[in-house]
Amino acid sequence: MGQRFFIAIRPPGEIRDLLIDRMEALEGARWQDDDQLHLTLRFVGEADPREVDDLMVALQSVSAPPFALALDGLGHFERKGVPHTLWAGVTQPDALFVLRNRVERACRRAGFPAETRKFAPHITIARLNRSTAPPEGWLAQHADLRSDPWPVDSFVLYESRLDPGGSTYEPVMRYGFA
Numbered sequence: 658m659g660q661r662f663f664i665a666i667r668p669p670g671e672i673r674d675l676l677i678d679r680m681e682a683l684e685g686a687r688w689q690d691d692d693q694l695h696l697t698l699r700f701v702g703e704a705d706p707r708e709v710d711d712l713m714v715a716l717q718s719v720s721a722p723p724f725a726l727a728l729d730g731l732g733h734f735e736r737k738g739v740p741h742t743l744w745a746g747v748t749q750p751d752a753l754f755v756l757r758n759r760v761e762r763a764c765r766r767a768g769f770p771a772e773t774r775k776f777a778p779h780i781t782i783a784r785l786n787r788s789t790a791p792p793e794g795w796l797a798q799h800a801d802l803r804s805d806p807w808p809v810d811s812f813v814l815y816e817s818r819l820d821p822g823g824s825t826y827e828p829v830m831r832y833g834f835a
Contacts, residue, residue, distance in 0.1 A: 661703050661817040662829070664716070664760050665695035668780065669807050672728065676745055676782055679731075679799050685789035686743065689782055693826055696726070696747060696780050698760045698812060701769060708768060713830055715763040716814060721834045724752035725806035731799055733785070733792055740792050744779035745802060753778060753809075760812065784823075810834050 668676075673694045680688040704712065727748045734742040747753075757776050765771055785792065814829045 662701040663697055663815050664699045665697045666809055666812050667695050672804055672807055675804055683790055683795040686783040698757045699764055712767040715767040716832050719759045719763050721756040722752055723810040723834055724750050726809055727806040728802055728804035731796055731802050740785050742781055743783040744781050747778050
């Protein structure tokens, strides 16, 4: 199995702290730790070293104007009616979608297939399973989650490693906006 990669925005420490402060009192939730908090722009998947080199070169050409994001509420994803992920939403400025589209084009230039899933900007904060307590009460209790805007002026290529305790994310390269 090859290495797995994704491209994401890393929120600053004070935003991560705001999220970590909410991570409690939901029986059975597997909360993300500080190193796992990010907003995925593009899941790349498995890649060999040559493909990663091509991707790193293609991502260097991505330029975008700096913009601001802010936390904006909470929600969950479900599969067949069963919640599996808790997430924090973010404001959705046009510049975020411009950046995401430019990252997508760079991935395709590097030889990766087009992303077929709709872009739904969020920061995953917990993984749930069938033994997790229903999240509705927790979501209602924390529905007021908002933050001040923070500046976004870079994105990161991460390697994802599956360890016995879950995934660990290792930054490979940070790209500032040109």
